Amino acid sequence: MVRSTSTRLEQHPYAPEQTGPLQVIAAGAPGSGTSTLVAGLLHAAPAAHGGARSRFVIADAPRPERWALQLAGSGPEPVALLVVDARMGLETDGRRLALIASLLGIRRLLLAVNRMDQVNWREDLFARIRRQYRDYAERLGIGQVSAIPLSARDGDNLCAGSSHMPWYRGPSLLAQLQAMHQPRQTPRPLRLALQPRDGEQPSRVAGQLLSGLPRPGDEVVVLPGARVSRIAHVDTDAPASLVLEDDLPIAPGDLLACADARPEVADQFAAHLLWLAEEPLYPGRAYLLRLAGAAVGAQVSELKHLLQVDSLEHAAAKRLARNDLAFCNLALDKALPFDPCAELPGSGSFLLLDRVSERPLAFGMVAFGLRRAANIHRHAMKVDKASRAAANAQKPCVLWFTGLSGSGKSTVADLVEQRLQALGRRTMLLDGDNVRHGLNRDLGFTDEDRVENIRRVGEVSKLMVEAGLITLVSFISPFRSERSMARELLDEGEFFEIFVDAPLAVCEARDPKGLYKKARAGTLPNFTGIGSPYEPPQAPELRLPADRHSADALAERVVELLRQHAML
Template identity: 45%
Template sequence: MATAPAYTPDALIAADIDAYLAQHQNKSLLRFITCGSVDDGKSTLIGRLLYDSKMIFEDQLAALESDSKRVGTQGGEIDFALLVDGLAAEREQGITIDVAYRFFATEKRKFIVADTPGHEQYTRNMVTGASTADLAVILIDARKGVLTQTRRHSYLAHLIGIRHIVLAVNKMDLVGYDQAIFDSIVADYAAFAESIGIAGFTAIPLSGFKGDNIAAASANTPWYSGPALIEHLESVELDSEAAAARPFRLPVQWVNRPDLDFRGFAGLIASGTVRPGDAVRVLPSGKTSHVARIVTMDGDLEQAVAGQSVTITLADEIDCSRGDVIAAADAPPQVADQFRTTIVWMDGEPLLPGRAYWLKTGSGLVSATVQTPRHAVDVNTLAELSVKTLQLNDIGVADVFTDRGIAFEPYADNRDLGGFILIDKITNATVAAGMIDYCLRRSQNVHWQSIDITREAHAAQKNQSPRVLWFTGLSGSGKSTIANLVEKKLHALGKHSFLLDGDNVRHGLNRDLGFTDADRVENVRRVGEVAKLMADAGLIVLTAFISPFRAERDLARSMLPEGEFVEVFVDTPLAVAEARDVKGLYAKARSGALANFTGIDSPYEPPLSPEIHVDTTRETPEAAAERIVEHVLGIWAPVL
């Protein structure tokens, strides 16, 4: 007769640990945020969740009890907010500034909770925490009811696409667990929620300090028959579960090519299910193939679903790189380059419409320009405000144009393909978060027309190579004077050229623009586009503009083939340029009669590495012009 195997105590302990880890690994993960007005008890609630789920070690609990006695804010009882408010500034002020992430788990599910700031000036931090959340816990102090910041955070949570809202009416112990107060607050919030499109929410009366309705139903609220908070968090449907039912999407993060025999495309599946043999389409190119293998570290899979990181190999050798999207062939996402978007501005410097920013969506990175906002939203009143730019924490609707088509889906359908961030090209700072609402119809109707006479043919006819000589410098530096001399010399040599002067262009093409930073950006963008067209015609183009910002000069450079853009920095000290003051502009600027004047109350960003540097304190305009012509002629390649 077979006997049962004998296990040592250590083996039993190891087996229990392995079983526990396996069970824990297979639990689903819910990401949620807590938000609301200042002092509604967000940090206390999270601390209570950690405590009730037994996620606090004994030494942490001892330290918490000691800190609570030292701070003395809760009458000698444990101050659970101290578990979360880690920044010194937060402990001193009793508020949350940064987004604090905490992990805890129950028998049924794992959780990552983001404690977001309540102050209005930290709205961008709240948006950061909400961007990956499945659920939002909106806290309301039962003594205060629905406040402005409650509305603001609810609007933002809905805007970010959070489908599950918990209305946590906190501090019920301070109002005697009065059902009438709870019902009144829920009714007020329901009216507001309906007005902004929140289809439904779960309201729970609780006390983070006392623990009522946190882990279990409270005897203090016999009139409430709904779930406790943790019970609701354990049962709510995850976005990842809903994503599995949508069409297959895999944004490519990395092309894995360890050797000549293997070429795979790695990424996190954003939605849908994929199996070997499935027909797929690579976007934006539109090339089609079939899935050959689904590769992981643990071996090939017969199926992969949303939320899994995998490497896919294709049956055909087609062009696919980082930033592309592999999708179901019969249900691909759209591809466009013009979008209506909602933008949350997160930078201290305002949006400059027309300026080129990096736009990052999924794993793709493209150059994009934001048009003048159609309106900003006052989230307190939901009024649409007429604005020309967006300031820190502003929310606005604006059209965004990218330099090439990208695969996308509306943010409401797919966060991964519909969400994006904007990055300043100079500082590399993230300046905004955005959501694609839809593509503009005209972007689908405009196509590039093929023309038989190429730019090379135009240049060959003129027996020259096209160039754009971009003269930049302060007003009065001598840009126009030197550019005019250069063109005269080129004309004498039989070259075909044209000079675009800043003042002259403002009499026609740019007569509608002023001198604000945004208008200067648009002024240079238009000139860059015209200069590109002239270069396409085979001309040597000279532009004489202050063009104060590096970003716009870099944008003009990016429009042309490598080597065709020649930046000429006419370097004149401000004092010297002001002493010349041929047009009397500096005097007007100094007196306050002329606003936004470069060098006085508007910045000038000198080139860091111009092709030609002219120091007008050491070189005459004639000598500078001669040197520029010699330099440019010397780098021109013969026309083939």
């Protein structure tokens, strides 16, 4: 029989090298009839073959992200079954699916031109669609495109021939799938995403088999630490469970690979990114990246270009919208092992998630590691943060003042610094307007620039703490994500978020710089609170009601906060 599979977006059910069922992943533009086609195969295949067991597994991937995930996790050389509505022909959605398949290394595409009954079984329409897809697929590097005209609703050419299309002399869809089942001649290298040990046997490891098959005697390496051993035993019933000759330390996210065909290990790589979320992607924003069982923090460090699906041309972009495909550079919090996705999608594809909710935001396909990652190394300094703090006789930290324009952030921060100076403390105050005269003079006030503005200031404040200083940061910093990123740059207890809370009406009435007046007049776009949102802190270390107390009183509360945490 034909079996149907489905996959949650968070999973990666990669099938290793096998001579079992051929993996067939079906997708199509909305309204193309993909689900009807899959259901028709499920219903008709046993009868068409006398109940004999079929040699393929078919999965319905109704959206681009499902299509990408299923293809990445479907085993070696799956068949990409693309369903097209004969009435609509070649559409952007269909091109996008073919483009994603090519980035995942798919080199054979099976085109099902459905709903032929609704175009009067016209041979010329089918021939045009087939030609258009072959031309597009050739530009993508997909060398094999087989096209079949059919009507999934009525079963024409689904599992048997059709009297309505005597001009078509090729196989039915089911017969074509059966003919495409061929065992892989060249096995792929071993990739096993390791899971934490259960403690029963120190040398036993298990995980998710992404590629290849483990064999006793094979030399293997555990990455990223590059620890080498050999496979002593493989469980026959569970090839993803094996025993090594050595008891190697295993950390979450480690990857076991064959020693003579290792993946690359780096903390920066270039990748194609399919953006899934309704909210846009902002370069520089902190995300969570999951790849082959590992989870690390990541940022899109450079959005190189947007890939136009129809023309395959490159376009400049500062953000991504839903279903956009882009080529970008990513920087990770730590180095991970990976392969080019077109060669090994199991260890070359990843998910980009929201750091707080872990909601999937993008599906990524690694293209190559960045050379700069291999050429940059941290130098161990003899004088560290602790020695600098001791020399300053204080505990360094960041006081991060956030609030609307006009709330009084800079005034309070300035008064706090004066008090700390009077106490003999060594400080540095980073003010939003002042920093934009130098370090951030190239940034505007779009959401993208605001993200980059805070990313840079977060890194600078980290350096100030490394210097042993009490650092005061006075920035609107409207987005929780970037304030959270700044916090995560520092050690526990070194970051104090201080919400200078004044209602919008109060800030607008003060309007010390005349900015609200300009924003209301429409001459100052993207102004926080008017044309751009402000996300107030949910659990700040200190909330200052700036509409009810004087700046001196608020500054004293900040100094008291430092005393309570033994920072002074």
